[in-house]
Structures are given as C-alpha cells and as structure tokens.
Amino acid sequence: MTASDATLAGNPLLQPWTTPFGLPPFESIAPEHYRPAFDTALAEQQAQIAAIADSPEPPTFANTIEALERSGQTLKKVGGVFFNLAGSHTSDAIQAVEREMAPILAKHRNSIFMNEALYKRVAALYEKRESLGLTPEQARVLDRYHTIFVRAGAKLGPEEKKRLAAITERLASLGTQFSQNVLADEKSYQLVLDGEADLEGLPSFLREAAAQAAEERGLKGKYVITLSRSSIEPFLQFSKRRDLREQAFNAWAARGDNGGATDNKAIIAETTALRAERAKLLGYETFADFKLADTMAKTPDNVLKLLNDVWAPARARAEEERNDLQAQAQSIGDNIVIEPWDWRYYADQVRMARHNLDEATIKPYFQLDRIIEAAFETANRLFGLSFQELKDFPRYHPDIRAWQVLDAGGGHAGTFIGDYFARPSKRSGAWMSAFRSQEKLTGDVRPIIVNVMNFAKGGAGEPSLLSFDDARTLFHEFGHGLHGLLSNVTYPLLAGTAVSTDFVELPSQLYEHWLSQPDILRRYATHYLTGEPIPEELLTRLMAARNFNQGFATVEYLASAFVDLELHRRRELDDLDVSGFEAETLRKIGMPREIIMRHRTPHFTHVFSGDGYSSGYYSYLWSEVLDADAFTAFEETGNAFDPDMAGKLKRFIYSAGNLRDPAEAYTAFRGRLPTADALLAKRGLMAAVEDA
Template sequence: MTAPASTPADNPLLRPWTGPHGLPPFESIAPDHFRPAFDTALAEQQAEIAAIADATDAPTFANTVEAMERSGQALKRVGGVFFNLSGSHTNDAIQAIEREMAPVLAKHRNSIFMNETLFRRVDELHRRRETLGLDAEQARVLDRYHTIFVRAGARLGPEEKKRLAAITERLASLGTQFSQNVLADEKSYRLVLDGEADLAGLPPFLVEAAAQAAEDAGLNGKHVITLSRSSIEPFLQFSSRRDLREQAFKAWAARGDAGGATDNKALIAEMVALRAERAKLLGYETFAEFKLADTMAKTPEAVLDLLNEVWTPARRRAQEERDDLQAQAQAQGDNIEIEPWDWRYYAEQVRNRQHNLDEATIKPYFQLDRIIDAAFDTAHRLFGLSFEEIKDFPRYHPDIRAWRVTGSDGAFVGIFIGDYFARSSKRSGAWMSAFRSQERLTGDVRPIIVNVMNFAKGGPGEPSLLSFDDARTLFHEFGHALHGLLSNVTYPLLAGTSVSTDFVELPSQLYEHWLSQPDILRRYATHYRTGEPIPEELLQRLMAARNFNQGFATVEYLASAFVDIDLHRLTDPKDLDAAAFEKESLKKIGMPREIIMRHRTPHFTHVFSGDGYSSGYYSYLWSEVLDADAFNAFEETGDAFDRTTADKLKRFIYSAGNLRDPAEAYTAFRGRLPTPEALLAKRGLSATPAA
C-alpha cells in the first residue's frame, strides 16, 4: 500500500493528474490519502466562500455566482474519487472514512448555503435579475442557486438554522450507515451448493458463474449463489430445489432486516422523523411536499395520480399471471400454492410454454462484449460518437475498462469507464457516476464518466453472458453515461445529469428502446461459441415475449414507489414501526401475496442511503411516461435512427443538462408534454397494447 501523504504536495489526490486524459492516479491512491485530502480541500473552499461572502464591492453575477461556481475544485476531485470507490470498490478503511466524513461534508454544505451574508448577495442578484443583462444559461444558474439556498434554509432564523444543520448532518450519518449495513448483509451471505443435487435445474451458464463465485470466495470445487441480482435471480428462475429457492429468497428479502448490528429499521424510523421535521422547518406540511416542490411532478397528489393509474391494470395483469403459474405448477404435479420464491421458477416455464422461449436459449446470444459494442454503435448512429479502447491507464480494479470518446468531427468528448462485474467490495445494483463533469467555466473540461454493474463473471476463458434484462440494464446505464458525456454547458451546476430526479431517468430509459431494435439485435446478438447471429425465428419470439410477466414487474416496482411516498407523507412519524408501516401500506393497495416489493424498506438504498430518491422512487415511472412518448417521435418517422429527431434529442435532452426547466426541455424536443397512454401501451397494460 502507498504510504500516506505527509503534506498536500505529496498527496496524489491533490497533485495535478497528469496521467492519460487526466484520469485519477488510482494506483497511487491509498485510503490514508483521503482524510488529509478532504481536510485540505474543505479548508480551500471555506476560504474561497468567505472571500465571496465578505467582499465589500457590490454583488455581480461574476463576483458572486461565477465565483461560487469556480470554488471547491479540489473538493470535487477528491469527492469524485472517494464516493465512486466507496460504492464500487470499498474496504473497511474507506467505510470508516465514509462514516467519518458524512456529517463533516453535510456541515460544510450547510456552512455555504446557510451563510447569511452570502445569501444576501445572491438574493439581491435574484431580485434584480431582469436588469443584469444575463444570458439564458446565466439566468438559469442564478435561479437554481437561489432555489438551493432557500431550500437549504437560508431564510430561517438562527435557532431554526442550527436545528436544520443538526438534522442534515445526522441524516448524512444515518444514510451512510444504512448503505453500509445493506452491503454488509449482501457481502456476508453465500448459498453454497455442494454436489449435483444442489445444482438441479441450473443451466450451464449459471453453473459456470456459480463455480467462479465459489472460486472467488476460496471455495474451489463448490458453487456459490450470492445476493447479486445477476446471481440470485437466475437461480430463482431455474433451481428445481424449492427448499434452496426459499432459503436464498428469504435472505435476499431480509437484507437490512435480520436483527443485530446491520438491521436498518431503527435507522429508517429516525430518518423519516428527521425528514419530516426538516420539511416543517422549511414551511412544508410533509417531507414529500418539500421534496416534490422542486421536481416535474410538483406535488404528492400528482405522483399518486400516476401510480394509481398504472396500479389497477398492473395488479389485474399480475393476478392473471399468478393464475397461469398456479396452473403450471399443478400441471406438472407440484401440489403447492405459489409463494414469492416460486414466481420466477414457474414464470420461466410458462414463458417457455407460451413463447417457446427460455433464458438458457437466449443467454448464449448476449455476450457482454457484444452488448457493449451494440451500445456504442447505437450512440454512433444517433449522435456520431466513436469509442476507442484504452489499454494502458490507471485502474482502481483490474476488471475495469476505459474508452476514449470522440465526436463526429473527431474532437475529444470524454472518457468512458466500464466496471461490469459483481464483487464483494461493490454495492449491489447498477449506476452511472462521474469522476469529472463537463463544464467550460474553468477551461474546456471534458467528462470522465463511469458505468458500474454487477454482472456475473464468466468462468476461466469464457465470456460473461447476459440475460435480456441484464442487456437492458447496460443500455439503461449507458443512456445515463451519454447524458454525462454529451453535456454541453458552461456552468458546473447545470452539467450532465444535474437535473430533477423525475427527469434524470428519461435519457437512460429512452436509450433502452434501441436494444430492442431488430437490426441492432441481428448484428450484435451472436452466439458466443459459433458466432452465428440470433436466428430470426428466435428473435421474433424474443420480441413477442418482451411484455411477458409485465404485471409482476410493474407491481413489484409500484409497491416500492407507494411505500416511499406514503412514508414521506407522514405529518408526525414519531416511533415509526418500519415493518408494520410497510405491511399496512401494501395492504392498502391490495398487494398480491405472491409478490414482494422490488426494494423492501430495510434495504431500500435508493431512498435511505441518501436523499437522492427519497419521495422520488416514482421517478422511473414518471420518466417512463416521457421515454415511451419520446421514442414514438422516432417511430413516427419510420426510422429509429432518424437524423433530425436524433439531433433534436441531443440538443434539448442529452447535451442540455439543466439549461431549461424539464417540462420546457421536453416540449422543446417533442412539441408537447406526454400523457400516460404511451407508457401503458409500452408495458402491454392498456386495452390496445403496442404491436
């Protein structure tokens, strides 16, 4: 391990990054470098903010707003590396620093956005905004800063500010502990399969992946199922050992809910209460009202209207699907009542019966490398981007890959990093993040964007094979990556994915549509052994089955969205019993007994590992209303790669960051706002499903 830095000049996080394309010097960075780097960077920004706030000259856009935008450069770099590693390649030392820094960073943010002198300067500029001669982007930055200050409590009195600061610092600590508890439960669980009887029903690709997982765990000769979705979901699909399915499913469902040191229920109760108190201090009746006021949805009522509109047909479809599964079980002599750990197993059989389609037939055609190529080719055809793999660059883990991205004119766009495989040092799920975001204020700063996945690694000499859902996840996260790579703004505050939560999923969910384009699949879905393209007849069956089990998928998602919004509509959530509340919330909507929430409350990291998706898990559905309608814009031209439509999409959505209000941005692209009909048709839940 590299020795800790004794001075800032010795610290690789604080020195200029002179490696290829300005990538962080990962191989020189040790955990001991982070705390000193944070301390130096925080002090640097504190001095910068003090100079802005205490200036004696009259406030101008340049000496106040632009100066704030230029501040904190070192903190952005240090935080960018640290928080990416804390999610994708953590260890005990990094987790300890994460716990230590969470309240420190929250306190630092409070010191900026509750700074009365600084806010007076911003407020004065905001009052005079029409007379300042600002261009549209500058006006947007000023308006966003003013909103951020007000929502952070800048207008509160001294005592209220003090209490609000204490709340946000405590919430930061609780959110960090929540996510670390979930990771600990995921990391500690292994279902060890010992002998042929335990492998009953498992296809070769899953046996190979389980053998690799066992080898990684030091259990050579055995097979291991982990709580990574790419491991446990196919196990639940194929294992004919109902006892093992139940065991694995219950462990998956019980993350953060098993009692002991990693149980999250008390943390949830405290977080919900603190959020409610925070909202009241800021003048809102509930946290949901506070959070949604700065989104497209605006109100909890608008969110519930959408959730309820989709819930009724989704629940009806799920009940029909359950009846099919029950009939399938009885037809093969399984005298059981369908339970949650049975759903995927019998659904796989029903899909095979109805569509002559099973995962073991599809998966050999979906090699990770080929799907990466498909995502890149789609970006080339839509936006003119090209991707050249870099072989020699600093890595934080041997498995990561990187590409140099250029535009249609050959100009450098940015760096894209792919971190695709599950490991115990990585939290579950899939996400996009940035080591550096695009902006022009401090120079022509090009982005460094990363996609993190949790796919099962193939065995020695074997490629990693994906399910169709895995492939869709890759396209989804790459849509986010393009939102970061194509960003074309001057001010850091507006760059890339810095948009409202219920708009940020539009570029990602929209991008998924291109995976299903037949010419993309014909070219890139090739058999990993023979190289032959996916047979046309199999392709047609795959497309015909794309809405199979959609009732289940929609219900498990919506259930999580309902519980999230219900928790945050509480006006006085004292002594909250998280388990009882979850149960009551699901009972209220008539949750089918055979399905559980996609993310149960004790491991709902979207909502409780930070404020990102709190009161905001509905955002995927809200954005899906947009993405279903947006793809129709291409279909209406008869060409999924129509140049004119793609140019508008790039200009107003993918490269525009937060230059405009989201509704204005979407209308600029489409000419109008959408209605939910396209979404229902896309999911096959409307009376006239999509062809």
C-alpha cells in the same frame, strides 16, 4: 517543510494528474490519503466562500455566482474519486473514512448555503435578475442557486438554522450507515451448493458463474449463489430445489432486516422523523411536499395519480399471471400454492410454453462485449460518437475498462469507464457516476463518466453472458452515461445529469428502446461459440415475449414507489414501526400475496442511502411516460435513427443538462407534453386498462 506539509505534498489526490485524459491515478491512492485531502479541500473552499461572502464589492453575477461556481475545485476532485470507490470498490478503511466524513461534509455544505452574507448577495442579484442582462444559461444558474439556498434554509432564523444543520449532519451519518449495513448483509451471505442434487435445474451459464463465485470465496470445487441480482434471480428462475429457492429468497428479502448490528429499521425510523422535521422547518407540511416541490411532478397528489392509474391495470395483469403460474404448477404435478420464491421458476416455464423461449436459449447470444459494442454503435448512429478502448490507463480494479470518446468531428468528447462485474467490495445494483463533469467555466473540461454493473463473471476463458434484462440494464446505464458525456454547458451546476430526479431517468430509459431494434440485435446478438447471429425466428419470439410477466414487474416496482411516498407523507414525528407500516401500506393498495416489493424498506438504498430518490422512486415511472412517448416520435418517422429527431434529442435532452425547466426541455424536443397512454401500451397493459 513540516511532516504534515510533506505528507500533503506527496498526496496524489492533491497533485496535478498527468495520467491519460486526466484519469485519477488510482494505483497511487491509498485510504490514508483521503482524510488529509478532504481537510485541505474543505479549508480551501471555506476560504473561497469567505472571500465571496465578505467582499466589500457590490454583488455581481461574476463576483458572486461565477465565483461560487469556481469554488471547491479540489473538493470535487477528491470527492469524485472517494465516493465512486466507496460504492464500487470499498474496504473497511474506506468505509471508516466514509462514516467520518459524512457529517463533516454535511456541515460544510450547511456553512455555505446557510451563510447569511452569501445568501444576501445571491438574493440581491435574484431580485434584480431581469435587469442584469444575463444570458438564458446565466439566468438559469442564478435561479437554481437561489432555489438551493432557500431550500437549504438560508432564510431561516438563527435557532432554526442551527436545528436544520444538526438534522442534515445526522441524516448524512444515517444514510452512510444504512448503505454500509446493506452491503454487509449482501457480502456475508452465500448459499453454498455442493453436488448435483443442489444444482438440479441450473443451466451451464449459471453453474459456471456460481463456480467462479465459489472460487473467489476460497471454495474451489463448490458453487456459490450470492445476493447479487445477477446471481440470485437466475437461481430463483431455474433451481428445481424449492427448499433452496425459499432459503435464498428469504435472505434476499431480509437484507437490512435481520436484527443485530446491520438492521436498518431504527435508522429508517429516525431518518423519516428527521426528514419530516426538516420539511416543517422549511414551511412544508410533509417531506414529500418539500421534496416534490422542486421536481416535474410538483406535488404528492400528482405522483399518486400516476401510480394509481398504472396500479389498477398492473395488478389485474399480475393476478392473471399468478393464475397461469398456479395452473402450470398443477399441470406438472406440483401440488403447491405459489409463493414469492416460486414466481420466477414457474414464470420461466409458462414463458417457454407460450413463447418457446427460455433464458438458457437466449443467453448464449448476449455476450457482454457484444452488447457493449451495440450500445456504442447506437451512440454512433444517433449522435456521431465513436469509442477507442484504452489499454494503458490507471485502474482501481483489474476488471475495469476505459475508452476515449470522440465526437462526430473526431475531437475528444470525454472518457468512459466500464466496471461490469459483481464483487464483494461493490454495492449491489447498477449506476452511472462521474469522476469529472463537463463544464466550460474553468476551461474546456471534458467529462470522465463511469458505468457500474453487477453482472456475473464468466468462467476461466469464457465470455460473460447476459440475460435480456441484463442487456437492457447496460443500455439503461449507458443512456445515463451519454447524458454525462454529451453535456454541453458552461456552468458546472447545470452539467450532465444535474436535473430533477423525475427527469434524469428519461435519457437512460429512452436509450433502452434501441436495444430492441432488430438491426441492432441481428448484428450484435451473436452466439458466443459459433458467432452466428440470433436466428430470425428466435428474434421474433424474443420480441413477442417482451411484455411477458409485465404485471409482476410493474407491481413489484409500484409497491416500492407507494411505500416510499407514503413513508414521506407522514405528518407524525413519533416512533415508526417500519415493518408494520410497510405491511399496512401494501394491504391498502391490495398487494398480491405472491409478490414482494422490488426493494423492501430495510434495504431500499435508493431512498435511505441519502435522499436522492427519497419520495422520488416514482421517478422511473414518471420518466417512462416521457420515454415511451419520446420513442414514439422516432417510430412516427419510420426510422429509429432518424437524424432530425436525433439532433433534437441531443440538443434539448442529452447535451442540455439543466439549461431549461424539464417540462420546457421535453416540449422543445417533442412539441408537447405526453400522456400515460404510450407507457401503458409499452408495458402491454392497455388491455388490462380496458378490462379493469
């Protein structure tokens, strides 16, 4: 055995995992294991692809499509661990591997989907698909593979293929650098508060979280505000120090836009130009046309219609809200003009005046552990799932938790990992991912699903307390988690969340509705000190205030969606002035001066850390049209947990993966497609529509 063979033999990423439920043996995996494991996995799949493409046998579904689906098992295993940790618990060593592997993995994908012999086999099957006697699921897999090959450039000539391959490899490197730059800016910033004057207005839960953040950064006795949303947003909401609010807000807004090594503007300009060139090579006028052709929306015009339909009432409502904030400031003697760093501060005061409700009153009733239990209870009542916490299992960080998920019959449905707290090694935001996805082709493979959050950790011995928005985020991501856990398909390509971006947010956004059910809140919103349930009158006020500040929330979201779409509708491939383009797009839509985009372009990781949501940030709104209408279906029965509706929801949405076209799947559940009315009503914007 050579030294190299010995290294591979001892590489935990390449061994069978005998851990509970096949969880990755995180404690045994070191950064130096990744590159050799990737090299081995890539070589393995390349050999498998060559065997399929070069087979002398005529193509069949089994020897071509199923063989494709069976290929790359080791690569999925290695990549599942690596890319999850690259987002949730990275390091300089992991980031170096990430930069190294990005173009290599893109090249590998190109070698599969631009393989002419392989494509000919897929195309031959596609041409005679009606006569192959395929099951509906097999027909769907064949259709999806044919679409993927064509969209990857399989039909192009040799020179076009060569150029397209170079573009996708370069885009992979740019996306990796973009996300690493944003993380670097987030990690490097800290607003240190020292003394009571700096802490003025901050409630105890925020002080405790800031003290904990300071201690983690070696500043015991001081307080630190970070650029994690769970730290910066409450600071902007409560701090009486307008100068410090402005300082923190500007740092938050300027991530990726600070000049120097971590500035993302040149990356954005190159990325959008390469995406536009890619689209033209594939026969589309713009990248937005290319990207949307394989979604529910289909065209940029359809997306723009939805954005514009909601923009007018949202902007009108935001202007009313701005006037209320200005009046509030004047009423307490603050002779200022409302600026973006003032919005949350005065909005909290208006909400207190209007609904007698502030975050400091609500948060003690929203303990992280209890809201996790509420999400589990909801899954039990809707889908029969139960959750047993694991105590002895491999961890990649001491804070992570894991549960065995059991189905209604008590069988093993999957494993769920929760990674809830912010830390410098984690990128910001919240997301769901999979270490392993469900499928039946290679055996009864059960999923390992993870939810990653960035909540503020409670002080020593104290529970972590959530805002109502935090609690909603937890339910949202758990909705994605259920989409992965309940998946019940044969073929890996169709499993879980492998659906179009404007459909993938339906299961997550729909799940948020159950957090607001009074019987869930009465049981799980309990005071962390007394254990008393949330008082009925406070619950009533909380529900009444759900649509407070919705103009602001809708405008900041829509602004990001408009900029994303307009960037990718550009036809020119010349140099892009990113800041100028952003400003001009916002001017055209009439962006209120006092609100900024939820994600400014230089830190818009949804769109530039890869192309998952490129031209696709509208997807949250598109899916919200679906989720508002879908929950109305439950309300119409008079029972938010109606078993018949829940059964249809599980069958056609949560467990169905990509078995059907999204419009067909939704119609199978609801009986029809929705209109935007339920969305406008949900956001409380119907009156603004009538006024507009």
